[in-house]
Amino acid sequence: MNLNKFPRFCYRRLLSNRSSNFFRFNTYSQSSNCAILGIETSCDDTGCAIINQDGKVLSDVVHSQNLIHLRNGGIIPDIAQDLHRANIEPAISGILQEANMTMADISAIAVTLEPGLPLSLVVGMKYAKHLARRHNKPIIPIHHMEAHALITRKDQEIPFPFLVLLISGGHCLLAVAQDVDKFLLLGESIDCAPGEIFDKVARRMKLKNIPEYSKMCGGQAIEMAALKATNPQMFKFPLPLADYKDCNFSFNGLKTSVLLQVHRKERDHEIKANNVIPELNDLCAAMLAATSRHLVHRLQRAIEFCHDNNLIPETNKKLVVSGGVACNNYIFNALTMLCSEANYKIYRPEAKLCTDNGVMIAWNGLEKWQRGIDIVNDFKTLDIKANSKLGVSLIDKVKESKIQTKLMKLNL
Ligand code: KG4
Ligand code: ZN
Numbered sequence: 001m002n003l004n005k006f007p008r009f010c011y012r013r014l015l016s017n018r019s020s021n022f023f024r025f026n027t028y029s030q031s032s033n034c035a036i037l038g039i040e041t042s043c044d045d046t047g048c049a050i051i052n053q054d055g056k057v058l059s060d061v062v063h064s065q066n067l068i069h070l071r072n073g074g075i076i077p078d079i080a081q082d083l084h085r086a087n088i089e090p091a092i093s094g095i096l097q098e099a100n101m102t103m104a105d106i107s108a109i110a111v112t113l114e115p116g117l118p119l120s121l122v123v124g125m126k127y128a129k130h131l132a133r134r135h136n137k138p139i140i141p142i143h144h145m146e147a148h149a150l151i152t153r154k155d156q157e158i159p160f161p162f163l164v165l166l167i168s169g170g171h172c173l174l175a176v177a178q179d180v181d182k183f184l185l186l187g188e189s190i191d192c193a194p195g196e197i198f199d200k201v202a203r204r205m206k207l208k209n210i211p212e213y214s215k216m217c218g219g220q221a222i223e224m225a226a227l228k229a230t231n232p233q234m235f236k237f238p239l240p241l242a243d244y245k246d247c248n249f250s251f252n253g254l255k256t257s258v259l260l261q262v263h264r265k266e267r268d269h270e271i272k273a274n275n276v277i278p279e280l281n282d283l284c285a286a287m288l289a290a291t292s293r294h295l296v297h298r299l300q301r302a303i304e305f306c307h308d309n310n311l312i313p314e315t316n317k318k319l320v321v322s323g324g325v326a327c328n329n330y331i332f333n334a335l336t337m338l339c340s341e342a343n344y345k346i347y348r349p350e351a352k353l354c355t356d357n358g359v360m361i362a363w364n365g366l367e368k369w370q371r372g373i374d375i376v377n378d379f380k381t382l383d384i385k386a387n388s389k390l391g392v393s394l395i396d397k398v399k400e401s402k403i404q405t406k407l408m409k410l411n412l
Pocket of ligand 2: 144148168169323324355356
């Protein structure tokens with residue numbers, strides 16, 4: 001550990017600059033009865049939930065747009081916006097009714113404002129402002145990735161600081177969660193996210209033409225197909241960023257290699273129209289293995305960096321894996337292998353809380369409410385942000401450290 005090069009107080013100073021446009025009213029800080037309404041519209045799911053002061057979910061709903069986007073061959077932002085607009089009001093009336101509540105019973109409205117698709121984010125923000133003005137409630141702005149990172153705390157004892165790996169359709173990052181609003185970013189994807197390549201490859205492989213996968217998102221369909229592999233070693237893909245001594249991720253090369261194999265096999269077997277290649281299952285298995293190896297190796301370096309810089313205490317060696325791709329058991333098992341070697345305890349939320357949902361927004365709102373963080377009454381300052389990094393970046397520090405990780409051999 002080299003504290004001179006890397007003093008901890010620096011992090012604190014950097015972190016204290018955050019959210020200067022948000023009002024911090026400690027008077028709101030309370031542990032008494034409350035109910036937080038959470039609204040999530042950052043991408044293609046309209047998620048709304050109400051939770052109480054104990055984190056008990058009183059009601060929740062997710063209107064998934066997955067089937068419509070599957071039909072369209074991907075998310076079309078205008079269509080996503082129209083669907084959010086159509087869904088949001090019935091979703092909120094529905095959960096109020098289910099919880100046997102009115103807006104008068106709600107203490108604050110937590111809403112995702114960053115990052116995400118602007119046309120989608122704006123629907124949640126406008127509706128939250130409308131409700132807040134009409135019913136005289138404060139708004140708690142939520143960072144989508146922070147909500148993914150913290151939701152596991154709702155049901156499990158995970159004190160700060162802990163390590164977090166967020167893997168979804170829009171993001172891939174490694175961070176230390178130091179507090180509800182304090183994160184240190186150790187690594188992120190330099191191109192696309194794992195869920196994004198699963199969705200693209202599944203589309204190109206035409207997995208939705210196989211009836212049992214027809215209603216699944218790409219990642220889930222690939223996981224199911226991989227389970228049927230008979231020769232998972234048939235395809236081998238190189239380890240991305242193998243020579244880079246940092247914790248960043250890259251998935252573009254893997255996507256291109258897999259798509260190239262699909263193209264070759266289609267040509268070799270003269271596959272036409274809606275038919276699929278016979279090697280489908282083995283190719284999905286190889287893709288999952290390559291993704292898992294990459295995630296494990298970057299995580300391995302992050303664990304070493306945290307150890308060298310005293311970021312995670314010996315008594316709290318905990319890793320949280322969250323985001324839609326965390327549903328994947330194959331990936332989760334590979335990460336678990338590393339954690340047992342490194343003496344880390346691994347956690348993930350239940351599957352429906354890994355993917356986008358309103359509960360994680362309400363929970364993040366509750367954690368902020370109880371600490372008096374980011375409780376906003378002047379809505380003029382609130383706006384959406386399409387791109388928004390998580391926390392304070394230590395990515396350059398990780399690079400400078402040039403940690404010579406002895407990569408773990410994974411028998412996948
Ligand atoms: O967190 P999420 O709901 O939305 C974003 O914030 O991106 O994640 C959605 C992503 C999609 O790309 C989907 O294919 C992926 O999560 N996903 C999976 C699985 N279930 C969902 N990826 C791999 N394996 C799964 N079982
Ligand atoms: Zn998400």
